[in-house]
Each structure stands twice: as structure tokens, then as C-alpha cells.
Amino acid sequence: MKRKVTLKQIAKELDVSISTVSKALRNSKEIGEDTREKVQAFAKLYNYKPNNIALSLKNKKTKTIGIIIPEIVHHFFSMVIRGIEVVANQRGYNVIVGLSNESFDKEVINMEMLANGSIDGFILSISKETQLKQDFHHFHETINQGMPIVMFDRVVNDVKCDKVIVDDFKGSKKAVSKLLENGCKNVGLITTMDYVSVGKLRTQGYLESLEDRGIQPKSELILKVVEELDSEDHLEDLEAEVEQLFINNPEIDGVFAVNELYALTAMKVAKKMGKSIPEELQVIGFTDGVLSKHATPSLSTIKQHAEEMGAKSAELLIDRLELEKEDDRYETVVLETELILRESTK
Amino acid sequence: MKRKVTLKQIAKELDVSISTVSKALRNSKEIGEDTREKVQAFAKLYNYKPNNIALSLKNKKTKTIGIIIPEIVHHFFSMVIRGIEVVANQRGYNVIVGLSNESFDKEVINMEMLANGSIDGFILSISKETQLKQDFHHFHETINQGMPIVMFDRVVNDVKCDKVIVDDFKGSKKAVSKLLENGCKNVGLITTMDYVSVGKLRTQGYLESLEDRGIQPKSELILKVVEELDSEDHLEDLEAEVEQLFINNPEIDGVFAVNELYALTAMKVAKKMGKSIPEELQVIGFTDGVLSKHATPSLSTIKQHAEEMGAKSAELLIDRLELEKEDDRYETVVLETELILRESTK
DNA sequence: AAATATCACTCAAACGTTTTCGTGTTGAAA
DNA sequence: TTTCAACACGAAAACGTTTGAGTGATATTT
Numbered sequence: 175m176k177r178k179v180t181l182k183q184i185a186k187e188l189d190v191s192i193s194t195v196s197k198a199l200r201n202s203k204e205i206g207e208d209t210r211e212k213v214q215a216f217a218k219l220y221n222y223k224p225n226n227i228a229l230s231l232k233n234k235k236t237k238t239i240g241i242i243i244p245e246i247v248h249h250f251f252s253m254v255i256r257g258i259e260v261v262a263n264q265r266g267y268n269v270i271v272g273l274s275n276e277s278f279d280k281e282v283i284n285m286e287m288l289a290n291g292s293i294d295g296f297i298l299s300i301s302k303e304t305q306l307k308q309d310f311h312h313f314h315e316t317i318n319q320g321m322p323i324v325m326f327d328r329v330v331n332d333v334k335c336d337k338v339i340v341d342d343f344k345g346s347k348k349a350v351s352k353l354l355e356n357g358c359k360n361v362g363l364i365t366t367m368d369y370v371s372v373g374k375l376r377t378q379g380y381l382e383s384l385e386d387r388g389i390q391p392k393s394e395l396i397l398k399v400v401e402e403l404d405s406e407d408h409l410e411d412l413e414a415e416v417e418q419l420f421i422n423n424p425e426i427d428g429v430f431a432v433n434e435l436y437a438l439t440a441m442k443v444a445k446k447m448g449k450s451i452p453e454e455l456q457v458i459g460f461t462d463g464v465l466s467k468h469a470t471p472s473l474s475t476i477k478q479h480a481e482e483m484g485a486k487s488a489e490l491l492i493d494r495l496e497l498e499k500e501d502d503r504y505e506t507v508v509l510e511t512e513l514i515l516r517e518s519t520k
Numbered sequence: 521m522k523r524k525v526t527l528k529q530i531a532k533e534l535d536v537s538i539s540t541v542s543k544a545l546r547n548s549k550e551i552g553e554d555t556r557e558k559v560q561a562f563a564k565l566y567n568y569k570p571n572n573i574a575l576s577l578k579n580k581k582t583k584t585i586g587i588i589i590p591e592i593v594h595h596f597f598s599m600v601i602r603g604i605e606v607v608a609n610q611r612g613y614n615v616i617v618g619l620s621n622e623s624f625d626k627e628v629i630n631m632e633m634l635a636n637g638s639i640d641g642f643i644l645s646i647s648k649e650t651q652l653k654q655d656f657h658h659f660h661e662t663i664n665q666g667m668p669i670v671m672f673d674r675v676v677n678d679v680k681c682d683k684v685i686v687d688d689f690k691g692s693k694k695a696v697s698k699l700l701e702n703g704c705k706n707v708g709l710i711t712t713m714d715y716v717s718v719g720k721l722r723t724q725g726y727l728e729s730l731e732d733r734g735i736q737p738k739s740e741l742i743l744k745v746v747e748e749l750d751s752e753d754h755l756e757d758l759e760a761e762v763e764q765l766f767i768n769n770p771e772i773d774g775v776f777a778v779n780e781l782y783a784l785t786a787m788k789v790a791k792k793m794g795k796s797i798p799e800e801l802q803v804i805g806f807t808d809g810v811l812s813k814h815a816t817p818s819l820s821t822i823k824q825h826a827e828e829m830g831a832k833s834a835e836l837l838i839d840r841l842e843l844e845k846e847d848d849r850y851e852t853v854v855l856e857t858e859l860i861l862r863e864s865t866k
Numbered sequence: 867a868a869a870t871a872t873c874a875c876t877c878a879a880a881c882g883t884t885t886t887c888g889t890g891t892t893g894a895a896a
Numbered sequence: 897t898t899t900c901a902a903c904a905c906g907a908a909a910a911c912g913t914t915t916g917a918g919t920g921a922t923a924t925t926t
Contacts (some may be wrong), residue, residue, distance in 0.1 A: 175664055175665070175666050176664060176665065177665060177666050178636075178637075178665050178666075180911095180912060180913090181912065181913065181914095181919080182837065182912075182913095189900045190875080190876090191875070191876050192876090192912090192913085192914095193876065193877075193878095193879080193914080194874085194875060194876075195915070195917085196914060197875090197914090198913085200914085202915095204873085204874070204875075205875075206873075206874055206875080209664045209874080209875085221661075223632070223635075223636045224636065224912080224913065224914095225577075225636055225911090225912050225913070226637040226638045227573055227576045227577045227582065227637040227638065227911085227912080227913095228577055228637070228881090228911075228912035228914095229912080229913060229914085230573045230881090231571075231573045231574055231577050231880095231881045231882070231883095231911090231913080232881050232913050232914060233881085233913090233914085234881070236573065238616070238638075246592075246598045246601055246605070247595065247598045247599050247602055248598075249593065252592045252593045252594075252598050253593050255592055255617070256592050256593055259592070259617070259618075259619050263630075268616055268618070268634065268638065269616065269617055270584070270614055270615065270616040270617070271601070271605070271615055271616070271617050272605075272614070273602065284609075286569070287614060288614065289569075289575040290524075290569045290570065290571055290572045290661055291524075291571040291572040291574070291882085292572045292573065292584075292614065293892080307872065315567075318522060319521070319523060319524050320521055320523050320524075320542050321877075406810075406813075426762065436816055438916075442814075442816065443815070452783040464752075464810065464811060465810060467752075467810070468784055468788075468811055468815070469814070469815075469816070470788065470791070470815070470816050501581055508756055514793060520922080526881095526882060526883090527882065527883070527884095530880075536905075536906085537905070537906045537907075538882090538883085538906090538907095539882095539884080539885080539906065539908090540904085540905060540906070542883070542884060542885085543884090543905090544884090546884085550903085550904070550905075551904065551905075552903080552904055552905080555904080555905085569886095570882080570883070571881090571882050571883070573881085573883095574881075574882035574883045575882080575883060575884085576911090576912090577881090577882080577883080577910095577911045577912070577913095578882080578883050578884060578885095578911050579883090579911085580911070623903075633902080637912085660876095668877085731880080834911080
């Protein structure tokens with residue numbers, strides 16, 4: 175086993191100084207041609223590669239981005255990571271991933287672990303628990319120490335950083351408008367509790383879309399699913415809630431759901447109850463994941479351009495890192511959504 | 521903005537030496553009580569945290585694991601990452617993720633980027649292109665430099681490292697046997713080309729299961745999908761191939777597919793052709809992802825315990841790192857599969 | 867012949883830690 | 897009074913790298 179070779183070893187072997195080796199490898203013209211060639215040949219032979227950690231320490235930059243997300247087993251988030259990774263790699267950066275698992279404490283711990291020199295900046299989407307607690311001190315502290323953050327999707331307004339979000343409001347307006355255009359008279363909404371920022375915005379889009387057409391929103395058509403139910407393990411409870419919605423409101427002929435799972439569940443329950451899709455019930459979801467595409471019938475949905483979101487986040491962060499702009503002019507990029515029409519709508 | 525404080529700054533501020541500060545913070549009894557308290561109070565006030573990079577350089581360990589996977593937008597791989605992350609974090613490690621995107625070159629580049637000091641060891645699953653090329657020099661070199669590797673799922677036999685795999689062979693035997701037990705007389709197989717190691721094993725399991733019952737496998741019942749088709753963008757081609765299979769072999773009453781997408785496509789095509797599931801056609805897939813669970817009808821499948829696979833990989837790697845066992849006794853852990861019965865089988 | 871430029875290198879500091887080995891000051895034992 | 901621990905702390909090396917400043921030796925200019 176030949177361990178990694180260092181400058182020191184090469185220097186000793188060739189009987190020159192460390193600095194000569196370093197300079198020779200960087201083709202400095204301070205070094206004579208013969209020495210330079212000798213060193214380079216030796217280095218190549220022993221497959222010398224500079225030690226990243228030493229470079230990081232010296233340069234005070236690690237060329238590494240920390241990503242903190244609530245969950246990785248999730249089409250949306252993994253798409254975002256992919257977007258980040260592509261841009262990061264292109265620009266010579268690595269990505270290190272931490273999962274908050276929707277927990278405030280894990281979010282804080284993960285950030286502390288990484289903020290001590292391991293990375294140059296964060297790209298993150300905040301956990302549900304953090305949104306609920308409204309405790310953002312860890313973001314403020316990180317930024318205060320000179321480490322930039324880019325937030326995506328689930329952001330918080332009063333943190334001074336770049337943000338990349340999707341136009342949730344307009345996106346859901348698009349969806350609901352489409353349902354109304356398609357002749358739906360009673361559009362139901364399946365959404366989350368209001369503290370989830372994106373859920374709230376999507377709910378607002380639904381409401382405004384109705385109001386735009388002079389339709390009075392009816393609260394009985396709105397189902398706000400409590401937190402525990404959207405975990406994969408409580409599908410039956412979710413189904414029961416949705417079924418109740420349909421039973422109580424048989425006039426429902428359209429459903430807008432704020433995520434794939436809710437939309438799919440709505441379709442499943444409807445089919446079970448004998449409602450045909452899209453003839454008797456039209457459904458539109460949010461987030462264009464694998465489920466929407468492969469459902470039967472396939473699900474019309476609002477596509478969020480997750481990969482683009484990751485790519486944009488990475489660009490914002492790296493730009494800030496490399497320009498070292500210390501200005502307080504933070505950017506919020508809003509990505510437009512796209513309505514993908516499939517079989518669940520007429 | 522208060523930048524991160526260092527030992528040196530604390531030392532200067534309190535007019536003691538750097539070593540005194542370091543020792544005081546680590547509660548060395550070399551340091552007098554009053555000085556110790558003073559230093560600790562100051563450190564707490566300024567939220568001192570040791571710089572990870574400096575520690576890594578000194579200790580020659582980064583407490584970071586490098587993960588290289590072919591694709592992150594994939595339920596199986598993201599589950600594995602989750603498994604790794606949980607164990608890694610518990611044991612004080614971070615994870616840094618590189619994506620090969622099924623490309624040999626990206627796999628090599630990613631490994632080189634990380635092997636220069638950034639990480640202590642790798643957990644990886646090799647790309648399809650690498651499997652095709654059979655070029656494993658980068659693994660050998662990495663191991664030769666004293667950096668341990670753990671391979672999972674897609675492994676290669678002649679690399680000296682720990683491995684965690686699923687019993688693909690037995691798993692597919694289980695699936696096919698179940699179909700036969702359920703009365704299927706003509707079980708079709710939808711699989712990948714043979715160079716994909718897991719695809720090959722699953723194909724073998726299919727064959728042996730038939731032979732065990734004295735059934736002569738018919739090659740016309742086996743569809744080997746060419747590489748390009750299983751990307752999400754060529755769904756129609758895949759569907760056409762599957763349809764042809766069904767048209768040419770109308771006697772098919774059972775299908776075993778080596779992944780979710782193939783199984784789902786089989787169901788979709790079958791439904792389109794008017795075959796009822798599971799009455800006329802029973803289907804079993806491989807990999808228990810979201811698609812299987814939420815398909816209609818829901819898909820019976822072979823569950824791989826992906827998260828456990830990640831967890832086990834992390835344990836193997838960290839054990840090796842911490843025990844610094846240099847022995848050549850490498851372990852191959854085989855995880856058993858589980859047959860999950862849902863609506864696509866009788 | 868003296869001054870100076872050029873070359874080809876080496877030294878040493880710096881990044882932030884930890885840790886071994888001093889070292890000067892006490893107080894107590896001899 | 898001398899000797900010697902015990903105490904409380906500092907100096908310096910080490911991890912691997914880059915880089916500005918310094919240094920002899922030649923070669924060139926005046």
C-alpha cells in the first residue's frame with residue numbers, strides 16, 4: 175500500500191526544498207527547467223495530488239457547499255440536489271448533505287456541525303418544525319459569522335439572504351382557474367396547515383382564484399390535513415378524511431391538492447366511491463413527481479422546476495462566494511410554475 | 521458581523537498563550553482554575569468552536585464519508601443515503617455526496633475530487649457505464665492509498681472491499697415462485713441487459729425458479745430492455761416493446777419485472793389491452809418504492825430494505841475506519857428480501 | 867574592477883489546532 | 897540554606913500547502 179505522497183516527501187526524495195517542489199508543480203518560472211521537469215515527472219509517477227484539507231486551511235475556503243433539507247426520500251428535494259450538484263461540480267465545488275428530518279434540533283445541529291469550517295456556504299430549505307417554532311436564530315448567527323445562505327422553496331422572509339422560490343400563489347391560481355374553466359362548479363381544496371409557508375400560499379391562490387370569478391369560497395370544501403397524516407404511514411387516516419370530504423360534499427366536481435400525495439389520495443378515494451375521473455371529478459396536484467406521471471389516470475399538476483431551483487440556488491451562492499460581495503442586496507428569484515395537463519382533467 | 525473566533529484571538533485578548541487557551545478549553549488540569557474559568561467564559565461568550573479543517577489536517581481524519589451513487593432522483597438510492605446519514609451522524613460523521621449520473625468518467629472524477637483528503641472513506645454503488653466497461657482501476661487505486669471503500673447493491677467481485685448486497689437471486693426466485701404457486705402457467709420476464717449485475721442475477725433467479733418446477737424457460741417470454749428505454753423520457757418505446765411481448769405471447773398470465781418502472785409499464789399496457797389484473801395477469805416488481813405502493817392496482821413487489829442497506833454500509837465503513845483494521849478480511853453482507861403482496865397478485 | 871541584474875533556489879510565515887517538552891516560580895522537605 | 901516537587905504556563909513542532917522575501921552564485925553592464 176502506497177500512501178498518498180506529499181510535497182515534503184517529494185522534496186526529500188529529490189533533495190530540494192518543499193517550496194521548489196510546490197513552485198515546480200505550478201510551473202513557476204522561478205524554477206529551472208531541468209528541476210521543473212524532474213519534479214513533475216516524479217510527481218506524476220507517484221500520482222501526487224495536493225491535499226484538499228491543507229488547501230482549505232490555507233485558503234480559508236473549502237470549495238464545498240452544505241445542503242440542509244428536511245427529507246431526502248422525496249422527489250422534489252432530490253431533484254433540487256441534482257440541480258445543485260450539477261452547477262456546483264461545474265464550478266469546482268462539492269456538496270455535503272445534512273438532513274433535518276423536519277426537526278428543528280437536527281437542523282440546528284447539522285448547521286453547527288458544518289459551519290465550523292467545513293463549508294463555504296449553505297443552501298437549505300427549512301424544516302416544518304422550524305416553521306412552526308418560528309425560531310431562526312441559527313440562520314442569523316450563521317450569516318453573522320460571514321457565511322452566506324441561500325434558501326429555497328420553504329423560506330422565511332426576515333432572514334437576510336438570497337432566496338429561490340416558486341410562485342406558489344400564482345401556480346395554484348393557475349390550477350384552480352383551469353378547473354373552473356373546465357366547468358367545475360364546486361372545487362375542493364386539500365391542503366396543509368397554515369404554518370407550512372408553501373401550503374398557506376397555495377391556499378391563498380385557491381381562494382383568490384375563486385374570488386376572481388365572483389365565487390364565494392366555502393369552508394366546508396377546504397380540507398386542512400393535520401401534520402401527522404401526510405406521512406406515508408397514515409394513509410388510511412388521510413383517505414378517511416378525504417372520503418368524509420366527498421361524502422359531506424357530494425357536489426364536488428373538482429379538487430386542487432397542494433401536493434402529489436393528497437391529489438393521488440383524492441383520486442383513489444373518488445374511484446373507490448365510483449366517481450369517474452375526469453368526467454365527474456377533475457383533479458390537479460402540485461409538484462411534478464413520479465407519482466403524478468405514472469398514476470392512473472395520470473395526474474395533471476403544477477410543475478415546480480425543482481432542478482432549476484437547485485441550479486439557481488447554487489449559482490446565487492457561488493456567485494456570492496466568489497465575488498465576496500458583502501453588500502446587503504439580497505436577491506429573491508421567483509420561478510414560474512407550469513401547468514402540466516394529463517388525464518385527470520378534461 | 522463578527523467572524524469566527526480562533527484560539528489565537530482568545531489568547532491575545534486574555535493575554536495568555538494559545539496552548540493555555542487550548543488546554544483550558546479541554547479542561548486540562550495543567551491550567552489553574554481561575555485561568556480555566558476565564559478562558560471558558562470568554563470562549564462561550566464568543567461562541568468559540570474549533571475549526572474542523574484545522575482538526576482534520578492535524579488528525580489526518582475528516583470524519584466525513586464520501587457517497588458516490590449513479591443517480592439521486594431515485595427512491596432506492598435516496599433511501600440508502602438516508603440510512604447512511606442516520607448512522608453516520610450518530611457516530612459523528614458527515615456525508616458528502618457525488619453523483620456519477622451513470623457515467624464512468626464522472627464516477628472517476630468525483631472519486632478523485634474527494635480522495636485527496638476530503639473524506640475518510642467511500643460508500644458507493646457503481647455506474648452502469650463502469651459495469652459495462654469493466655474498468656475498476658479507480659477503485660483499486662483508492663484502496664491502495666489506504667482509503668477504504670464499501671460497495672452496495674451494484675458491486676464488483678474482484679475489488680477488495682466490504683460489500684452490502686441484496687439477495688437478488690433469491691428475491692426473484694421468491695417472486696416467480698409466488699406467481700407459479702398462484703397458478704400462472706406462462707410467466708414473462710422484463711429485465712435489463714446482462715451487464716447490469718443486479719439485472720443478471722434477477723434473471724437467473726427467474727430461470728432457476730422455473731427450472732425448479734420442471735418448466736422449460738421460453739426465450740420469447742423474456743424481454744431484455746435496452747439501456748436507453750428505461751430512462752423516463754422513452755416511456756412510449758418501452759410501452760411498445762412490452763405491448764409487443766403481450767401480443768406475441770397472449771398466453772402470458774404472469775409477469776416478473778426487475779424494477780418498478782417495468783412492472784408499472786406492464787400493468788399499464790395490460791390494462792390498455794383489456795387484461796384484468798390480477799385475474800388474467802399477475803404482476804410482481806422489484807424495489808419497494810412509492811410507485812408500487814400508490815399504483816392502481818397497487819403492485820406486489822420484492823422489498824430490498826434500502827435504508828438498512830445504507831445503515832449497514834455506514835457501519836462497516838466506520839468500523840473499519842475506527843478500528844483501522846488493515847486486515848484483508850473483507851465482509852460481504854447479504855440482506856434478505858421480502859415479498860410484499862398487494863393487489864397485483866391473487 | 868566595481869556595480870548590478872538575473873537566475874535558481876531556500877527560508878519562513880501563515881492557516882488553526884493539539885500536544886510534548888521545557889521553564890520559571892512557588893512552597894516544602896532535607 | 898540547599899534541593900526538589902508541584903504548579904501554571906509558554907514555546908515550538910506538526911499536519912500540507914502557498915508565497916513573499918531573502919540568498920548566494922553567475923552573468924552582464926558601466
